[in-house]
Amino acid sequence: MAVTNDAPATGPLPPGGQERKVHWGLREWLMLVVVCGAFSLDALDNIMVGIATPQIKDEFDMSTSAAQWVVSAYVLGFGGFLLLGGRMSDLLGRRRVFIAGLAVLAVGSLVGGLATSGLLVIVGRLVMGIGAALTAPSALAIVIGNFPEGPQRNRALGIYTACGAVGYSIGVVVGGGLTEASWRWTFVLSVPVALAALVGALVLVPKDQAHDGTKRHYDAAGAVTVTAGMLLLVYAIVQAPSEGWASGSTLVLFALVAVLLAAFAFIESRAPQPLLRLGLLRNKSLVGASLIAAAILGTYMSYQFVGSLYLQSYRGWSPLEMALGFLPIGLLILTFAPRAGKLIGPIGVRWMIFGGMLAYTVAFLLFLRIGEGSSYWTVVLPSMVLIGIGFPFAFTAANVLATKGVDESEQGLAAGILQTGYQVGAAVVLAVVTVRMGGEGGEPSPALALSGYHRGTWVIILIAAVSVLAVVAAAGTDRLRGKRATRTAPAGAATADAGE
The missing domain is CATH 1.20.5 (Single alpha-helices involved in coiled-coils or other helix-helix interfaces)
Structure with missing residues (x-):
């Protein structure tokens, strides 16, 4: 791959401590567009169909408990198959698994879009989740494998983050607009996008390395x-x-x-060739990044859930109005995420995460001011601005931290572990927030509903604040460890790591 850089990808910075500009050719940019497009599609699917769920429920006369599986089936397939998808990308080839995942995603989307019953919609969502479980870790592994560690990879991961994060945010807008026409479009739109990404992957993603001939054990058990x-x-x-x-x-x-x-x-x-080498779980950077990932997406998805209920159910906004209300988050992420990778060198991944989660915490505290007649511009918008700034900082840094020091042969698995953190975190935090919001059954009064929004937001604040404290504690521990290493190291030995 002909990625060029005026300075080495790793090692000391050039005189003056400034990273020189990274230069990529057209093929590298197009490959990144394909891979990031698939990641963005995963996020879009997750959000768009959630917006359309009330219309699906009404059309097929589904109960509330059945309708929740329109959303939950996707999470089930995604979270359940992520580790397997990550390891498959290491063993079978990242390009092959990425292409297979796009094909599965397209099939699931078509099944959901043409469904004649609620059950078929749920089946389609489950298949889409399985497809995403194949594309998400293989896409991240393709980025990591094709861009050397250092400024090139940081920049690529910043762009990758922007596409995924914007997918989560813009998905609200796209889902709201499509639902106004028909909920089926929230499924059908994914089919041509997935097929276009599949063709792009065939042309642009480098072929997997040929197998060296050694016998593979696929660890079926x-x-x-x-x-x-x-x-x-x-x-x-x-x-x-x-x-x-x-x-x-x-x-x-x-x-x-x-x-x-x-x-x-x-x-x-x-196992002679385990699906998950247990020693990988002793990688503190990977485990820590996965826990932070759970907090990043768990609190964000829960905030979006509470915010959409407040604007739609409590304030009476239409799906499209609510979607436009969330648009500032996506625009800010699109602005800051491509630039976030450049800050990792001078700031460090842990302090990037700290800044992102601190912005999160302040944003959620500001959201507590919501009331019966609160102004969107002075009460809701400030929290969205802080989230739009904090998300790309924390998200990009977590991706870099998770893959730092992981062997090339296990990058797909590491990506699967990180993505599992994101998905399981989203499921766990949203479940806890939903419990705290719940009333006594039936339709709550406006006062009870508002009280539930506040209770749910306090859970989100607590998780974000604990994450901030955990990052500070980890950074302090690293600093102490670095000082001890400096005192015991031979003269002239370099012990500082800019990425930490």
Whole structure:
């Protein structure tokens, strides 16, 4: 791949400490557009159909509990198959798995768009989630594998972040607009986009390296146990708010999850070529980034859920009006995310995450001011501005931190672990927020509904604030470790790491 740079991708900076400009050719830009487009499509699908769910529910006369599976089936397929998708991209080839995922995504979208029953819509959403579980880790692994660590990769990940994050934000606008015409367009739109990305991948993404001839062990037992465990975990999280977190059925599900994941760990410790090398979980950067990822997307999706209810259900805004109300987040992410990667060198990944999560925390605190007649411009918009600035800082830095120091042969798996953090975090945090918002059943009065929005927002604030404190503690620990290493290192040894 002919990516060029005036300075080395890694190692010391040129005199003056300034990173020189990264130069990419047309092919590199087009490949990045294809890969980022697929990531953005995953995000768009997740949001667009959520906006259309009330119309789907009405058309097929679905119960509320059945209608929630229009959203939850996607999360189930995505979260359940992510680790498997990540490892498949390492073993079978990132390009192959990426292309396969796009094909599966297109099929699921077509099934949902042409569905004649609520059940078929749910099946289509499950298939779309499985397709996203294949494309998300392989797309991130393609970016990491084709751009050297350092300023090139940071810049590429900033652009990748922008596309995904804008997908989550613009998905509200696109979903609102399409739903005004027909909810089916929220499915059908994905078909040509996925097929275009598939053709682009065939032409632009470099072919996977030829197999060296050594015998591969695909660890079928590990794949079955971890996929079943993740499917049950996401299912248990989704069902818990309606069934009760302490109910017998919920406790049984979580017990089965524990058994399956324990069996998976036992299998992996003895497998000749494990699906997940357990030593990878000792990588503190990867584990820490995955936990931060859970907080980033979990709090953002929950804020979007509470905010959309406040604007649509409480204030009576139409889906399109609500979508336009969220537009500033997407525009700000589009502005800042491509530039965020350039700040990682001088600032450091942990302080980038700190800044992003601090902006999150202040944004959610400002949102607590919502009331019966609150002005969008003075109450809601300020929180959206801070989120639009904070998201690309934290999201880009988490992606860089997760893949730092991970061997090339395990980049797909690392991407799968990180994406699992995002998806499981979104499911867990949203489930907890939903429980805290819940009333006594039936349609709540306006006063009770507003009180529920505040309770849910306090949960979001708590998680964001804890994340800020955790990042500060981790940065302090790294600083102390660095000082000790400096005192014990031989003269002239370099111990500082700009990325930390």
